[in-house]
Amino acid sequence: MKHVKTLNTRKLQNTVVKGGCGECQTSCQSACKTSCTVGNQTCEQTK
């Protein structure tokens, strides 16, 4: 595309099928303990 650069190819809607295994880290255990930050968590299945 001439006017657009897309940064990511993964679509959230595609994670509905295989998502939700629950094996990933609980967000508060990572560092925060006062905020909820899930966007930076890593998916256990794509590690």
Add this chain to the structure above:
Amino acid sequence: MIHQYKNNGFNIVLDVNSGAIHVVDDVVYDCIALYEDNSKEDILNKLKDSYSKEEIEEAIDEIEELKANEALFTEDQYRDYIIDFKKRPTVVKALCLHIAHDCNLACQYCFAEEGEYHGRRALMSYEVGKAALDFLIANSGSRKNLEVDFFGGEPTLNFQVVKDLVAYGREQEKIHDKNFRFTLTTNGVLLDDEIMKFANKEMANVVLSIDGRKEINDMMRPFRGGQGSYDVIVPKFQKFAESRNQTNYYVRGTFTRNNLDFSKDVLHLADLGFKQISVEPVVAEEKDSYALREEDLPQLFEEYDNLAKEMVERKKAGKDFNFFHFMIDLEGGPCVAKRLSGCGSGTEYLAVTPWGDLYPCHQFVGNEDFLMGNVFEGVKNTDIRDEFKSCNVYAKEKCKDCFAKFYCSGGCAANSYNFHGDIHNAYDVGCALQKKRIECAIMIKAAEAMAEAE
């Protein structure tokens, strides 16, 4: 839903429901802003003084191509999915063990009130800790990865119990086909070679508490006698971080109204050599002098912007570091279920007091209204669990139309409760900061992508 903004010279468009992120030129940026509420003719008419007809038509073609590929103006299709997802049987996968309700520091902003959590000083016994691990295994269903954070107060005040519980966990994980991920949160005062060696062998992550510049750290994190802690902890943390190869740890600070220029604290920690840094806004009551106020937001936004720009520059110069709140994984990030179902407090994540009581999370410990049961008898007050279970972004009025919902999962239930008396609300100052951080994090990714392309 679209969120579009300009930051550091980039025009950024976030297609909220697909998670697609686009860096666009001015004509596409302006066309997207008009696209949903205007016909093609109207857009051409409204933008005719800024761009040529060909440019606008080309931009609209690209917008329509993205839309057809479900990467722009994507519909929200997750509501029923998340409600069904949250109906699944509850399993517990993470515990925050309050190994010591006692502390050797007297931090001004401590929600645990110098470690005592509105109650008495106490150390967790091995028997209580062991029962907590048994409770976790018994309630974890098919989950293999189980997380246990050794928290306090200050857990190194009771370190023999930490070591004994790790040994017990390692023995039990083999029997039950589980994998324990232990973590330790410490103020560093008692850190020594023995603790570091043990932690490097057993702890998947360590969180090292320090606020930044010496004067800032020492103002808020003094010893009980009033002396500052900076000089005691910095050399230990530097040694610890190096011994972990600068990975799997965070130096973790809190900023307050006393250091609204907190980007200096972040950069100070980076200049000390730390590569994994988290400095987060204090959560305090409005009456506290150090609590952040709505009027502070413009300055805080500027701080985040400046920090993000500086991080881009440092990366170019090979002096990069990670800032926890700017970390964002665009390709391998969490699934929709994780993003929208909340933090897990009160359901899959529970806090355990030194005497074995269960609370929805560490922030609720000491508030008897949230006592859920104990590690010996399990969760008895299922009403509390069910209330937390119902908590997700679709249950929160403020989150429904917010672009950040896929990144914060509805925010912290404890913050919401502290400010509104209800876990289904949201802490507004926290939300404003969260949104700013997401914008900065995406800008950094845009800058990196552009640098790579050059």
